[in-house]
Amino acid sequence: MTKIIKWLINQGLSWLTGGTLDRVLSTVDKSIDNETERQKIRSEAILSHIKTQEGTRQVAMQSRVFWAVWALFAVPLGLWWAAVMLDTTFTFGWWVPDLPQSVKPWADTIFGSIFGSGAGVAGVQLISSAIRGKR
Template identity: 55%
Template sequence: MLAMLLKWVASGPLDRVLTSLDKSIDNETERQRIAGDVIARYVTTEAETRAAAMQSRTFWIIWALFAAPVGIWLGAICLDSVFLFSGQIADLPPSVKPYASQIIAAVFGSGGGVAGIQAIATALRGKK
């Protein structure tokens, strides 16, 4: 009698509950996979858009209009701090400072990245 009751519970209601849970987990996994695919497509599209924009001469002209003054300002600060010219160079306004920091990081980051890759390539070529 007990075996028959356990068999009924395991094959009927319990089986339906477990099947329902299994489908729910599968649906959640599918939703996460779809969200991951959408994010991957967005990142790929954004990277392609930026790469296409960087091929334009206008992009580099506008970028230089911002980067050149920031570079001159940073150079003036470095020269003033090393040689103590007491030029009392003012800090950038808070509204411009985040953009200037990004420009400096981009210039030195890309230059450092290229130098690092060239050093690795030279080391690999030297081993052969």
């Protein structure tokens, strides 16, 4: 009985609106589908860009010039950091100046790459040894 009443109400709405409601709802559905497709295309483009950048970096890291330039920045930064740590730990009374603001973003990137990659490798090794059961 309730199915018949629902059918009659639907038919009455369709007759009153002349199918306008159906057209509006189908337009909304198509709009949502189009937006979903746009988001999918955008995410595929971003993924393609990231993979291209990854490949470029892998090729660059095969070069000795890359590591020489990297060491040119990382070694003095490491020495500065060691001096700060020694002075802080043993209170030698050295006056180790802070890094200039123009160098600070580069130093943060270098520290992040050194310690971030080391922590990442250590984390992966810890997880893999736990999976293998060799803790």
